Amino acid sequence: MKKPIYMDYQATTPMDPRVLEEMLPWFVEKFGNPASRSHAYGWEAEQAVEKAREQVAALIHADPREIVFTSGATESNNLAIQGVARFYQDKGRHIITPVTEHKAVLDTCRHLEAEGFSVTYLPVQTDGLIDLTALEAAMTPETILVSVMAGNNEIGVVQPLQAIGQLCRQKKVMFHCDAAQGAGKIAIDVESMQIDLLSLSGHKLYGPKGIGALYVRRRPRVRLKPIQHGGGHERGMRSGTLPTPLLVAFGKACAIAADEMVAENQRLLALRQRLLDGICSRLTHVNVNGSLVHRLAGNLNLSFGFVEGESMMMAIKDVAVSSGSACTSASLEPSYVLRALGVSEEQAHTSIRFGLGRFTTEEEVDFTANLVVEAVNRLREMSPLWEMVQEGIDIASIQWSGHH
Amino acid sequence: MAYNDKVLDHYENPRNVGSLDKNDPQVGTGMVGAPACGDVMKLQIRVDEQGVISDAKFKTFGCGSAIASSSLVTEWLKGKSLDEALSIKNQQIADELALPPVKIHCSVLAEDAIKTAISDYRSKQKGVDAP
Ligand SMILES: Cc1ncc(COP(=O)(O)O)c(C=O)c1O
Numbered sequence: 001m002k003k004p005i006y007m008d009y010q011a012t013t014p015m016d017p018r019v020l021e022e023m024l025p026w027f028v029e030k031f032g033n034p035a036s037r038s039h040a041y042g043w044e045a046e047q048a049v050e051k052a053r054e055q056v057a058a059l060i061h062a063d064p065r066e067i068v069f070t071s072g073a074t075e076s077n078n079l080a081i082q083g084v085a086r087f088y089q090d091k092g093r094h095i096i097t098p099v100t101e102h103k104a105v106l107d108t109c110r111h112l113e114a115e116g117f118s119v120t121y122l123p124v125q126t127d128g129l130i131d132l133t134a135l136e137a138a139m140t141p142e143t144i145l146v147s148v149m150a151g152n153n154e155i156g157v158v159q160p161l162q163a164i165g166q167l168c169r170q171k172k173v174m175f176h177c178d179a180a181q182g183a184g185k186i187a188i189d190v191e192s193m194q195i196d197l198l199s200l201s202g203h204k205l206y207g208p209k210g211i212g213a214l215y216v217r218r219r220p221r222v223r224l225k226p227i228q229h230g231g232g233h234e235r236g237m238r239s240g241t242l243p244t245p246l247l248v249a250f251g252k253a254c255a256i257a258a259d260e261m262v263a264e265n266q267r268l269l270a271l272r273q274r275l276l277d278g279i280c281s282r283l284t285h286v287n288v289n290g291s292l293v294h295r296l297a298g299n300l301n302l303s304f305g306f307v308e309g310e311s312m313m314m315a316i317k318d319v320a321v322s323s324g325s326a327c328t329s330a331s332l333e334p335s336y337v338l339r340a341l342g343v344s345e346e347q348a349h350t351s352i353r354f355g356l357g358r359f360t361t362e363e364e365v366d367f368t369a370n371l372v373v374e375a376v377n378r379l380r381e382m383s384p385l386w387e388m389v390q391e392g393i394d395i396a397s398i399q400w401s402g403h404h
Numbered sequence: 405m406a407y408n409d410k411v412l413d414h415y416e417n418p419r420n421v422g423s424l425d426k427n428d429p430q431v432g433t434g435m436v437g438a439p440a441c442g443d444v445m446k447l448q449i450r451v452d453e454q455g456v457i458s459d460a461k462f463k464t465f466g467c468g469s470a471i472a473s474s475s476l477v478t479e480w481l482k483g484k485s486l487d488e489a490l491s492i493k494n495q496q497i498a499d500e501l502a503l504p505p506v507k508i509h510c511s512v513l514a515e516d517a518i519k520t521a522i523s524d525y526r527s528k529q530k531g532v533d534a535p
């Protein structure tokens with residue numbers, strides 16, 4: 001089977017071959033436990049771990065001592081939110097987070113609600129950005145933590161981290177940022193952005209799956225109640241033997257991202273524009289979901305009017321993308337992120353996420369644009385809604401016999 | 405989701421896509437579902453003087469299973485009497501296409517479309533017959 005063209009870089013990224021090369025010696029030859037203090041196997045592993053820690057820290061302008069390695073951004077989000085909530089619960093029991101966060105943040109907050117914390121799920125504006133005045137208004141003397149992501153996984157919208165950090169610092173509220181999608185794609189500086197905790201994931205930036213990190217600020221010091229107990233690794237915040245090969249790879253991936261970010265972003269922006277132009281110059285009724293300005297360069301989320309997303313994905317099966325349509329999900333609920341932007345259920349059903357990345361080429365973009373145009377035209381010929389629009393009927397004016 | 409071959413076949417080569425004249429008294433139209441639910445099916449039948457379905461057409465906004473379900477029923481409907489058509493059950497559609505549980509409602513929609521098209525035809529005929 002010939003595999004489709006990969007355009008789902010927000011789901012995961014392939015590992016960069018340079019990363020793999022760096023990682024390989026650490027499985028068989030240099031297999032020591034970095035916590036072994038008594039022999040050379042341990043020492044060389046420890047050195048590698050500390051180098052990786054520096055590389056990860058450098059990507060976000062942190063101190064290496066502020067990096068706690070985890071299994072990924074899901075764990076980092078859990079550790080940050082639960083850890084802060086449990087440690088500081090005597091100070092207050094209120095958390096604020098936007099409704100468009102990843103489930104790893106939202107579901108963690110839900111669980112804390114069951115423990116008696118209160119959570120404000122902050123609405124977003126139609127472009128996907130949070131409203132800073134609404135954030136400020138949501139803060140109470142009880143508020144201990146604000147958690148806002150850097151880049152959104154579905155619509156790529158980038159939140160105003162600097163302004164959020166400033167507001168949080170001024171209100172003496174801690175600021176956690178889920179930067180699984182943002183790190184390595186946009187410039188992140190935990191100092192100037194006044195971020196207190198920040199989650200990272202290896203597999204979103206061309207590193208391996210199963211590795212991530214949590215940045216935990218040292219000055220002013222942020223404290224956590226650990227979730228996982230044991231040998232006291234990672235300064236007691238996250239016990240467990242460090243997976244040296246994964247760390248070496250993650251470190252290398254961060255170093256490459258830091259080096260190439262500026263040039264890569266320019267390249268991706270041009271490719272994204274080419275894709276958008278290639279589609280919109282030949283099709284009507286196409287909408288961009290979320291701000292096109294405050295957005296990760298590698299993300300394009302489009303709604304194709306009158307064409308349901310799952311059938312669209314079948315029609316462009318030579319390209320691997322994802323959809324916000326309910327028909328693709330087990331729950332049959334359309335994307336909560338799109339719904340939060342005020343996108344109608346109908347439009348959410350017609351959305352396709354295109355994720356571009358390091359290995360995307362111009363030829364792939366052109367191929368995709370052509371395929372999309374062809375598929376949309378074919379499916380619109382089959383769509384009763386399209387027929388009605390052609391006849392000048394206003395679809396919104398119709399009483400539908402909806403099932404749910 | 406990896407689809408069954410029959411669904412793929414109907415999806416890639418849909419049978420009887422199109423429209424009949426909805427103002428023709430011999431034509432019954434059924435439009436079911438809702439855009440907000442992600443599925444709208446329009447099914448049309450032409451009924452001859454003997455009360456037999458001589459033609460059927462569909463247009464569907466929906467997932468691959470919804471398109472396949474409607475395509476399949478247009479094939480089944482041709483040559484059937486109205487009563488025979490009314491006896492088509494969604495389970496038969498789901499079985500034929502081997503739909504997974506989450507896609508059963510797509511076959512329910514196709515059954516509803518048949519019923520709605522026939523009742524539209526019948527109410528039109530009452531209008532025609534009336535003095
Ligand atoms: C914004 C965001 N946060 C968290 C995660 C979870 O990351 P991981 O797969 O490393 O646990 C993802 C990836 O799915 C994500 O996109």
Ligand code: FES
Nearest residue numbers: 327443466467510
């Ligand atoms: S049309 Fe939504 S699941 Fe079939």
